[in-house]
Amino acid sequence: MSAGTNNIVDFLQRHQIIQEHRDSSDLLIQDILVYCNKLEAALRFQNQKLADELQGCKRDNRDLQTKLQNSEARTEWILKEHEQMRSQNAYILVMIDGDGLLFRDQWIRQGVEGGKKAARALHDAVNAQGGQHDQVEVITKVVANFGGLAKSLGRDLSDLKDFALGFTQEKATFDFIDVGHGKDCVSSKIKSMPRPFWIKDNLGGLSEKERGRSPLLTDPGQPADNIHFHLANYNCRHILLGISHDASFAPFLSEIAQDEFSLRRMSIIEGIPTVPELVATNMPSIDLGKDLFRSDKCPDRNASAWPLGSWAAGPRTASPAGSIGWASTPGRSSLSYANAASSSSSSSSSNSNNSPPPRISLPMTPRPMPSRATKAQQYQQIPPQQPDWNPGHRGLDEPITVSVSAMESIKKRRESDKLCNNHFLRGPCTKGDSCFFVHDYKPSSEEINAIAVLARQNPCTNGQDCESDECIYGHHCPSIRDNVCVHPFCKFPEDAHPPGTKFKNPSIKAN
Numbered sequence: 001m002s003a004g005t006n007n008i009v010d011f012l013q014r015h016q017i018i019q020e021h022r023d024s025s026d027l028l029i030q031d032i033l034v035y036c037n038k039l040e041a042a043l044r045f046q047n048q049k050l051a052d053e054l055q056g057c058k059r060d061n062r063d064l065q066t067k068l069q070n071s072e073a074r075t076e077w078i079l080k081e082h083e084q085m086r087s088q089n090a091y092i093l094v095m096i097d098g099d100g101l102l103f104r105d106q107w108i109r110q111g112v113e114g115g116k117k118a119a120r121a122l123h124d125a126v127n128a129q130g131g132q133h134d135q136v137e138v139i140t141k142v143v144a145n146f147g148g149l150a151k152s153l154g155r156d157l158s159d160l161k162d163f164a165l166g167f168t169q170e171k172a173t174f175d176f177i178d179v180g181h182g183k184d185c186v187s188s189k190i191k192s193m194p195r196p197f198w199i200k201d202n203l204g205g206l207s208e209k210e211r212g213r214s215p216l217l218t219d220p221g222q223p224a225d226n227i228h229f230h231l232a233n234y235n236c237r238h239i240l241l242g243i244s245h246d247a248s249f250a251p252f253l254s255e256i257a258q259d260e261f262s263l264r265r266m267s268i269i270e271g272i273p274t275v276p277e278l279v280a281t282n283m284p285s286i287d288l289g290k291d292l293f294r295s296d297k298c299p300d301r302n303a304s305a306w307p308l309g310s311w312a313a314g315p316r317t318a319s320p321a322g323s324i325g326w327a328s329t330p331g332r333s334s335l336s337y338a339n340a341a342s343s344s345s346s347s348s349s350s351n352s353n354n355s356p357p358p359r360i361s362l363p364m365t366p367r368p369m370p371s372r373a374t375k376a377q378q379y380q381q382i383p384p385q386q387p388d389w390n391p392g393h394r395g396l397d398e399p400i401t402v403s404v405s406a407m408e409s410i411k412k413r414r415e416s417d418k419l420c421n422n423h424f425l426r427g428p429c430t431k432g433d434s435c436f437f438v439h440d441y442k443p444s445s446e447e448i449n450a451i452a453v454l455a456r457q458n459p460c461t462n463g464q465d466c467e468s469d470e471c472i473y474g475h476h477c478p479s480i481r482d483n484v485c486v487h488p489f490c491k492f493p494e495d496a497h498p499p500g501t502k503f504k505n506p507s508i509k510a511n
Helices: 002-088 111-130 146-153 157-170 183-193 208-214 226-231 248-256 337-350 404-411 421-427 443-457
Strands: 089-098 139-145 175-178 237-242 264-271 379-382 400-403
Touching: 002 208, 089 183, 089 226, 111 139, 111 157, 139 183, 146 157, 157 175, 157 421, 226 248, 237 379, 400 404, 400 443, 404 443, 421 443
Parallel strands: 089 139, 089 237, 139 175, 237 264
Antiparallel strands: 379 400
């Protein structure tokens, strides 16, 4: 009996243990079901949220597609409008320094009619070069000092005015302007213009470099660069500059040539062979025909000559017996007989009834020169004396002993017959046929020294920082005489002269 009781109790205990396990399992299943329910609810909420966001993205996408289509349509319209505006007002700008790029006498002697013919010929030549049509206008501005130009050409002022009048009347876009007498009047008229009042600064999106380069992004009231102004105008197809004779434009064009886009839109009109300083800027040249402009310089019939010998080769000898008057200023040439006669005839025609004819004073008969010149007269050291001064890192250039006769011979060569400095001083010229100077010549050793002296009159672009032992250019002014720079057109800056130097060049600060 006790054994059976013990078995029942054992069964009950065992049953109780099993019941506890069953209850634990039920509780586990219940917890699992609750967790799954919560997880499913959270997933349903998140899914609904994503579905709502997807619908919103679809709406935004439709709106963006609509805006994109509208923007593309507007952009296409703006491009068409822009191209239409460019086509309607397209022009070529021709700016000519009338004191240097001279129309041929065949036009000027015809007066008003000649001016009209010259304007038509220039217009046709410009159009022929670019294959332009009637929708591209040719705007031409010729600026000159009428009084000085008439004297240089040996013509009455009225003849030149008649020619300019016909040139201006022929086309509404053609102007021949008298800027009067004054230093840089012509070049400043070509380069500078007042800033238009309607240009507003808009510096957004431009780098500091672009802001500094843009002439149209300056303070109100400051002068804007004329050429840069037209380069910034998309209606301007091309700019032709009649400045081939003027080396002072070289720094200005060198800056423009750094922009390839601007370089492609500018050309130099080839009249007088382009000076080396402008050739070095890589600005392309254009030939408008041999019958339009003169290819040589016009002699200045009134300005005094400043030959090289007066400031680089030392004191000049006495004036020849055929000259009239005496040069009171050292280095300036005497008044020629042709000038005196011309001045006499012009003054007598205007004042024949009121004033006596001008008096012409003849010089004293020069003393006979010895048949054999001394060595000091045959040769000179240039510069004759080196100043007690250190110009900088490179120092003073070595003096050159030059033959006076060789120097005079080299100086007498005309523009079309000048020798190429680079070719004879540093080796074969790399420009080849594009160089305007003479290469097929065998100079003597004395002439080589004379060419070297002439080359020294042009400043080296690197100045005292130049490290080339073969440099042919000057690294300081070679024209110092007794603390005076005697070169009337010295190209060297002030700091390339000894301290306290006095200058005969009134424009030395512009260098």
